Amino acid sequence: xxxxxxxxxxxxPKGLCGGKGLVTFKxxxxxxxxxxxxxxxxxxxxxxxxxxxxxLVMGAALIFVCxxxxxxxxxxxxxTPHRIRMxxxxxxxxxxxxxxxxxxxxxxxxxxxxxxPYVGLIITNCIVMGRAEAFALQNPPILxxxxxxxxxxxxxxxxxxxxxxxxLLGAGEILGHAVPGFTSWYTPNxxxxxxxxxxxxxxxxxxxxxAIKGPDPEENK
Amino acid sequence: xxxxxxxxxYAAVLGTVCATVLxxxxxxxxxxxxxxxxxxxxxxxxxxxxxxxxxxPSSKEVVDAREKNVQEKQLGELTTYVYSPPEANxxxxxxxxxFAGPGLWGPVKGFLALEPDMKxxxxxxxxxxxxxxxxxxxxxxxxxxxQFTGKSIVDSAGVPGIIISMGGEPAANKVDGIxxxxxxxxxxxxxxxEAIKRIVEEK
Numbered sequence: 461x462x463x464x465x466x467x468x469x470x471x472x473p474k475g476l477c478g479g480k481g482l483v484t485f486k487x488x489x490x491x492x493x494x495x496x497x498x499x500x501x502x503x504x505x506x507x508x509x510x511x512x513x514x515x516l517v518m519g520a521a522l523i524f525v526c527x528x529x530x531x532x533x534x535x536x537x538x539x540t541p542h543r544i545r546m547x548x549x550x551x552x553x554x555x556x557x558x559x560x561x562x563x564x565x566x567x568x569x570x571x572x573x574x575x576x577p578y579v580g581l582i583i584t585n586c587i588v589m590g591r592a593e594a595f596a597l598q599n600p601p602i603l604x605x606x607x608x609x610x611x612x613x614x615x616x617x618x619x620x621x622x623x624x625x626x627x628l629l630g631a632g633e634i635l636g637h638a639v640p641g642f643t644s645w646y647t648p649n650x651x652x653x654x655x656x657x658x659x660x661x662x663x664x665x666x667x668x669x670x671a672i673k674g675p676d677p678e679e680n681k
Numbered sequence: 682x683x684x685x686x687x688x689x690x691y692a693a694v695l696g697t698v699c700a701t702v703l704x705x706x707x708x709x710x711x712x713x714x715x716x717x718x719x720x721x722x723x724x725x726x727x728x729x730x731x732x733x734x735x736x737x738p739s740s741k742e743v744v745d746a747r748e749k750n751v752q753e754k755q756l757g758e759l760t761t762y763v764y765s766p767p768e769a770n771x772x773x774x775x776x777x778x779x780f781a782g783p784g785l786w787g788p789v790k791g792f793l794a795l796e797p798d799m800k801x802x803x804x805x806x807x808x809x810x811x812x813x814x815x816x817x818x819x820x821x822x823x824x825x826x827x828q829f830t831g832k833s834i835v836d837s838a839g840v841p842g843i844i845i846s847m848g849g850e851p852a853a854n855k856v857d858g859i860x861x862x863x864x865x866x867x868x869x870x871x872x873x874x875e876a877i878k879r880i881v882e883e884k
Contacts, residue, residue: 510815536695541688548695555699562706566713569721576811576818577786653815654861 481606488610494587495618495662496669501587505619506658508578512635515623517571519616521560521579523609525588528556530608533596540597549592550583557582587611618669622661626652716740723747725808729794730764730775751777757883762792775803778880782872785864787811789820793876795834802843805829805873817865828856834877841881845870 494500501522508514532552533540540548561579564572572579582588591611596604627633630652632643651657720740727734727743732750735742750766764775777794791807805826812818819825833853835841844855845866858866 551699562710566710569717
């Protein structure tokens, strides 16, 4: 953390880089949670959350890609020509996504089959590109890694919450194991596994997040 | 300093670096991926033929079991996989064949196994598909695949063909479709019927 403070002392005392890594982390994972507050990247959040296991792996993928792309974009930020910065960002993001996809295909074959095209589609996930554009281009590498972890974790936690409830209510299982005694009084509702269930679950999670966080102070200015 | 030449060089260098990293990753993971694919295919042949397997077989057990129990046999232009274990003394217990075709998002490939009467389905498996997880992806789920066991590949009038559909009367050649995955079911039905047509012609 001391390192971050030193790095950040040179930053202007406002905005995302207003202080230490902890502030950046809280901002990404909670106050500006990419899924629940900014409502970005919901395509994959709706698609892969029918099982908790899928949600966890997808969350891990996003954390990995966010860290990697934020780091490299940040290191290159002073050398990247402004005009082609987005092309460069996409190339870097795509590299990390394909690396993760290859890793899954080689060592977690069954999971790779389950997630199908959605790992590859992380390339187009607005969270990753958004963090590269909004954060990594303006901030030093270490702080950018913190931001990548924060946003990845923010996404992964929300995904895990949705995946947990969809699998529980939709199939009566957790991580593929039947919950003892649960289905004796509850009939699994397949709607939760299907697309509408994803919308219900995501909507409720966004609502709860915003209720806990309270109204945005900037909105009333 | 940051003129067009610099931009071009930057793009070229970045592209080359990314491509090199990915090429290394691809060649490093290639043997693992190929082994996975081979084991996956062998496992699906065995599952379709209902060859007994341990609970969670290792890749080696799968490949060994396939070599021991299953022989490839050419039937006209059709390659069939015949389940004839050493202890059965040449008796054929089941015959499987490949089926493939376009799914909704990508190619779908699998095996259809028939009982020795060549009319009753013994098993059906799918080893490659890119359908929507949770919807079309359910074609690989046991509840969907197991419906096929015992079904007939011909209807009551003797016309070859199988039907995957949510509605209609139950029939000897009909299984339930997947709600939310009508397109995938239609495409799987088409590719199964293509395979059934071929085996009926070659028989």
